[in-house]
Amino acid sequence: MxxxxxxxxxxxxxxxxxxxxxxxxxxxVYISDERAKIIMDKPEVIQKIQEIFDENVQKEGKLNRKRIREIVFKESHLLEKLNAIVHPAVKKDFKQWVDLHQKYSxxxxxxxxxxxxxxxxxxxxxxxxxxxxxxxxxxxxxxxxxxxxxxxxxxxxxxxxxxxxxxxxxxxxxxxxxxxxxxxxxxxxxxxxxxxxx
CATH class of the missing domain: 3.40.50.300 (P-loop containing nucleotide triphosphate hydrolases)
Known part of the structure; x- marks a missing residue:
């Protein structure tokens, strides 16, 4: 195990x-922040994130992270919603990654x-x-x-x-x-x- x-x-x-x-x-080594960025670039995740914001938070088909940071810094309830999308996706991604590395102790x-x-x-x-x-x-x-x-x-x-x-x-x-x-x-x-x- x-x-x-x-x-x-x-x-x-x-x-x-x-x-x-x-x-x-x-x-x-699994770098959570790097993996989260990759996950947040997936079209289905971008769509889910866009739905929680009133304004457009996309730029050239990707999330405008700078703008998102500015918004959630002021509105903590939106940060909670964002985390509720990203964290479970990262958790699932990590589990799959561990399964690929089963030969390591x-x-x-x-x-x-x-x-x-x-x-x-x-x-x-x-x-x-x-x-x-x-x-x-x-x-x-x-x-x-x-x-x-x-x-x-x-x-x-x-x-x-x-x-x-x-x-x-x-x-x-x-x-x-x-x-x-x-x-x-x-x-x-x-x-x-x-x-x-x-």
């Missing part, structure tokens, strides 16, 4: 880098909202990626060219790491790339040991 390892972390924590390190080690499910969407309850193990706030802010400012204050706003609105830690099996403090790589090798070993002892 393939085990599901949840991988999460707040903005700027470096969870994408950690996910890529797992890929380099030959572990299948475990797979990684990367999701920024693992706790917010209660997805952690469907995981066998959980890894949290964290880093000091100043480092996180600097990373995102450099990556996205946004203001430090806007990043701090996002961090304040995200669930705090200390609230997630009690539910996690491993916490990766991402400040040194080489140390993180070593830690990932140890985690893989640890997961395999746990799986074999079950």
């Amino acid at each position: 393939t085990k599901i390892v949840g991988l999460t972390g707040g903005i700027g924590s470096g969870k994408t880098m950690v996910a890529n390190f797992f890929k380099e080690e030959g572990i299948p 475990f797979v990684i499910k990367e999701s920024a909202l693992l706790f917010e969407q209660k997805l952690y309850k469907t995981c066998d193990y959980i890894i949290l990626v964290t880093a000091p706030e100043e480092i996180r802010v600097k990373r995102v400012v450099k990556r996205d060219g946004v203001t430090a204050e806007s990043i701090r706003d996002i961090i304040r609105n995200q669930l705090k790491d200390e609230d997630k830690i009690p539910f996690c099996d491993w916490v990766i403090i991402n400040v040194d790339k080489e140390l993180v790589k070593k830690e990932i090798k140890n985690i893989i070993e640890d997961i395999n040991l746990r799986n074999n002892s079950i």
